[in-house]
Amino acid sequence: MQHSRTPTPPATPPMGWNSWDSYGTTVTEDEVLANARFMAEHMAHVGWDTVVVDAQWFEPTARAHGYNDDAPLLFDHRGFLQPVPARFPSAADGTGFTGLAAAVHDLGLTFGIHLMRGIARRAVAAALPVPGTAWTTADVADTTSTCTWNGDNVGLDHSHPGAQVWLDAMIDHVVGWGVDFLKVDDMLAPYHADAIEALALAVRRAEDKHGRNVTVSLSPGTHLSVAHLEHLRAHADMWRVSDDLWDRWDDVVDQLDRAARWAPHAGPHGWPDADMLPLGRIGLRAERGEPRDALLGTQERRTMLTLWCLARSPLMVGGDLPTSDPGTIADLTHPGVIDVLRRSAGGAELVREGDTVVWGAATADGTTRWAAVFNTADETRRIEVPAGSTGVVGRPGTLTDVWSGDVVATRPAVSTTGHDVVLDLDVPAHGVRLLRHGSAGEAGA
Structure with missing residues (x-):
């Protein structure tokens, strides 16, 4: 038809x-x-x-x-x-x-x-x-x-x-x-x-x-x-x-x-x-x-x-x-989370290793980027993720945890990794750390 x-x-x-x-x-x-x-x-x-x-x-x-x-x-x-x-x-x-x-x-x-x-x-x-x-x-x-x-x-x-x-x-x-x-x-x-x-x-x-x-x-x-x-x-x-x-x-x-x-x-x-x-x-x-x-x-x-x-x-x-x-x-x-829904594009899974799953997305102009590190395990885990693999790049103090509003520090990578910075995160059991690099938008706009 x-x-x-x-x-x-x-x-x-x-x-x-x-x-x-x-x-x-x-x-x-x-x-x-x-x-x-x-x-x-x-x-x-x-x-x-x-x-x-x-x-x-x-x-x-x-x-x-x-x-x-x-x-x-x-x-x-x-x-x-x-x-x-x-x-x-x-x-x-x-x-x-x-x-x-x-x-x-x-x-x-x-x-x-x-x-x-x-x-x-x-x-x-x-x-x-x-x-x-x-x-x-x-x-x-x-x-x-x-x-x-x-x-x-x-x-x-x-x-x-x-x-x-x-x-x-x-x-x-x-x-x-x-x-x-x-x-x-x-x-x-x-x-x-x-x-x-x-x-x-x-x-x-x-x-x-x-x-x-x-x-x-x-x-x-x-x-x-x-x-x-x-x-x-x-x-x-x-x-x-x-x-x-x-x-x-x-x-x-x-x-x-x-x-x-x-x-x-x-x-x-x-x-x-x-x-x-x-x-x-x-x-x-x-x-x-x-x-x-x-x-x-x-x-x-x-x-x-x-x-x-x-x-x-x-x-x-x-x-x-x-x-x-x-x-x-x-x-x-939560305005910062709804902002992801309303302004992001290209959301995709980037990494999956055991109980760790990483997603990334960005605004169409690339000025704001998000990365989410999911922990599907039954216990809190410390997870190290090369920042480059998440799509978020920046210097210490430039990443924000969207859920908590806290600034997330990065550290220099071990030279053998080939990456500039590493995210070193405690992620709760069955939880997520949602990170933003760049400005927040107006969720209700």
Whole structure:
């Protein structure tokens, strides 16, 4: 089909809150607004600006810890999904998310929702009319195309002309509510090229009609291959590169490999997404686990944030912001760290030796450079790294530890190394030392 949308991804990676890690399928309007207000007051100054309602906002019997079989989804006479009024009272008048989107916009933020690939299974069974045609939802569905982990939808038959008509109308419907961000699931594993292209075309048409851009985020990224890069860039703004990530150290370590593979391809043409940040107060009514402060410690949290920023992954935090601990909020809004996300380019892994991993990045003009020395070992280690191998060069007193603000000294190298200076660092267990050479920028600019 190859309907290229010619997307215009955000000039820097999106930064926002998503309800999944805290509330799973059960988030309410009050909870969304509480997080939006907190973001506007405490986080927007460094660039946090998006609020996303994740899965099953249309499921009246949604519960924590999983999906219901043959769920009784709420949809209208065309098969277009509708928010559950019991959880989203502003939708009781039939205007969908119009009221909630407007409230989020009034805070200076953008509003997003989650969708599944395809069409509601029950809407197909009801054989509802496809707007403006003689076809029905039963005609345009592909009931053999299903999701392995959620039974709400079946696929659309994109060889049928009515499938695009229905999808165009449905996307126009939700964008008309004021939706600025669409997270569309079950797109990449397996890779549904036809569904991606059809979605891109529908979004382009809705953007043209409503006169604004919509960010398109595709997931999940199970075993996603870089071979799809050009297709993804042509049809989406960001795309997941892994399964769901939770607050486990092993999950963070696994992302080092994926980030190294995808970071060279991040930029204004599209953003590889290392997945949500399960930080702060999570698991309140989530898919996994009980209510808890994220199990990642301070050093592990800073390792995660440093890696995501150097790889220029979108930042989508999953913790309930109003009840998250102040240390987590301080790290999420650290100007020097967000500066890496917003100003760096060319982030890449430079060294990997045992438990030591070194990354580097720089501003486009090269006036500011960053290097991160990661220690994946279970104990603090003293690590010596030739400064030249990190991309940061300078004299003693010219390097700053971004997280602490401390000046980092270098020492002359042993003559046999062939390097001018050596970084001699104590790096905490599961931790990172993020170094900057050059000036800091304005993270919120």
